[in-house]
Amino acid sequence: xxxxxxxxxxxxxxxxxxxxxxxxxxxRRVYQEEYRRPWLFIGVSAIFFAVSELLRFVSxxxxxxIINSDITSIIIYFLAFISISFLTYGLLLEYLxxxxxxxxxxxxxxxxxxxxxxxxxxxxxxxxGKSYLALKKEKPFMLxxxxxxxxxxYEGFLLTEMNPREVRTKFSLPKTPIAWIxxxxxxxxxxxxxxxxxxxxxxxxxxxxxxIISFIDxxxxxxxxxxxxxxxxxLIKVSNFSIVNELLNYVSSKVNxxxxxxxxxxxxxxxxxxxxxxxxxxxxxxx
Numbered sequence: 001x002x003x004x005x006x007x008x009x010x011x012x013x014x015x016x017x018x019x020x021x022x023x024x025x026x027x028r029r030v031y032q033e034e035y036r037r038p039w040l041f042i043g044v045s046a047i048f049f050a051v052s053e054l055l056r057f058v059s060x061x062x063x064x065x066i067i068n069s070d071i072t073s074i075i076i077y078f079l080a081f082i083s084i085s086f087l088t089y090g091l092l093l094e095y096l097x098x099x100x101x102x103x104x105x106x107x108x109x110x111x112x113x114x115x116x117x118x119x120x121x122x123x124x125x126x127x128x129g130k131s132y133l134a135l136k137k138e139k140p141f142m143l144x145x146x147x148x149x150x151x152x153x154y155e156g157f158l159l160t161e162m163n164p165r166e167v168r169t170k171f172s173l174p175k176t177p178i179a180w181i182x183x184x185x186x187x188x189x190x191x192x193x194x195x196x197x198x199x200x201x202x203x204x205x206x207x208x209x210x211x212i213i214s215f216i217d218x219x220x221x222x223x224x225x226x227x228x229x230x231x232x233x234x235l236i237k238v239s240n241f242s243i244v245n246e247l248l249n250y251v252s253s254k255v256n257x258x259x260x261x262x263x264x265x266x267x268x269x270x271x272x273x274x275x276x277x278x279x280x281x282x283x284x285x286x287x
Contacts, residue, residue: 015053017050017054022046040090041086041087041089041090041093042086042087042090042091042094044086044090045083045084045085045086045087045090046083048079048080048082048083048086049079049080049083049084049087051079052075052076052077052079052080052083055072055075055076055079056076059072059073059076110157110177110179110200110201110202110215110218110219111177111200111222112155112157112177112219112222112223112224112226113150113155113175113176113177113200114150114151114153114154114155115147115150115151115156115172115173115174115175115176116150116151116152121148121152122145122148122149122152123145123148124137124145124286124287125287126261126263126286128284129284130252130255130256130259130260130261130262131252131255131256131261131262131263131264131282131283131284132261132262132263132264132283132284132285132286133263133264133266133276133279133280133283133284133285133286134263134264134265134266134286135266135267135268135276135285135286136268136286137265137286139231139265140170142229142263142265143158143160143162143167143170143171143229144171146158146171146173146227146229146263147171147172147173149227149261150173150176150227153225154225154226154227154260154261155223155224155225155226155227156173156176156177156226156227156228156229157176157177157178157179157216157219157223157226157227157228157229158173158176158177158178158179158228158229158231159178159179159181159204159212159215159216159228159229159230159231160178160179160180160181160229160231161180161181161182161231161233161234162180162231163180163196164178164180164196164197164198164201165195165196165198166196168198175200176200177200177201177219178200178201178202179201179202179203179204179212179215180196180197180201180202180203180204181204181205181206181231181234181235182203182205182206182234183205183206183207183238202215206234206235206238206239207238207239209239209243209244209247212235212247213247213250213251216228216251216254217254220254220255220258220260223258223260224258225258225259225260226255226258226260226261227260227261227263228251228255228260228261228262228263229262229263229264229265230248230251230262230263230264230265231265231266232244232248232264232265232266232270233265233266233267233270235247236266236270236271237270241271241275245275245278245279248264248279248282248283249282252282252283262283263286264279264283
């Protein structure tokens with residue numbers, strides 16, 4: 001019996017050392033992300049629990065050298081109590097983030113997919129940078145190029161004013177995540193809107209910029225080769241330009257970090273020349 005306890009204690013000590021190493025590696029990665037608080041608490045929990053198990057291992061194998069074993073036992077239980085407290089709080093934060101910030105708790109939408117891997121061929125040059133402004137390109141042409149990108153290894157994400165069902169049919173995008181920008185969810189056409197959505201498309205109000213950011217963040221966090229296309233006309237018409245500009249600046253930096261491509265489609269008649277020049281500071285004009 002004693003030998004079995006000793007063996008379990010030895011295994012626990014080994015696993016605890018592994019846990020400490022993993023926590024250090026995770027912390028180095030998590031601190032580079034904005035979404036980090038739950039993992040910080042969970043990591044701290046693992047540290048306290050690992051220390052308590054290492055102390056238990058010492059008490060089992062080197063108990064004869066410990067002056068006061070009762071104090072050692074109290075410290076072990078105290079460390080375990082702190083560990084479970086941090087773990088519970090971290091899990092609570094994770095639950096709240098998933099349920100109220102990330103969107104659906106059980107089933108996530110807007111999941112990155114590839115429509116193909118070798119068949120697509122682009123007629124636009126996206127090798128000069130990562131973020132582009134499409135001023136002189138027709139929307140059908142750009143959506144066709146977007147479709148081709150999803151068939152050449154990219155994982156596409158489309159924010160559009162067009163009905164997702166029509167986009168999927170016209171441009172052969174059966175699986176690509178699509179966010180439909182419109183303001184008719186609560187109108188008499190609400191049933192029409194719901195019927196046009198599927199498991200990988202959703203609705204976003206152009207005035208709810210935070211929701212748009214959340215959709216894009218959710219997609220980019222899970223995407224390896226993102227190709228993001230945003231239809232800006234309605235966003236600019238109903239929102240302040242400075243707000244939309246901040247949104248695009250943010251998305252551009254996130255896409256650059258993922259080594260992806262961002263294309264912003266907009267008609268020149270909805271933007272002043274000065275605003276176009278502002279956007280060109282971080283968006284290359286697509287030729």
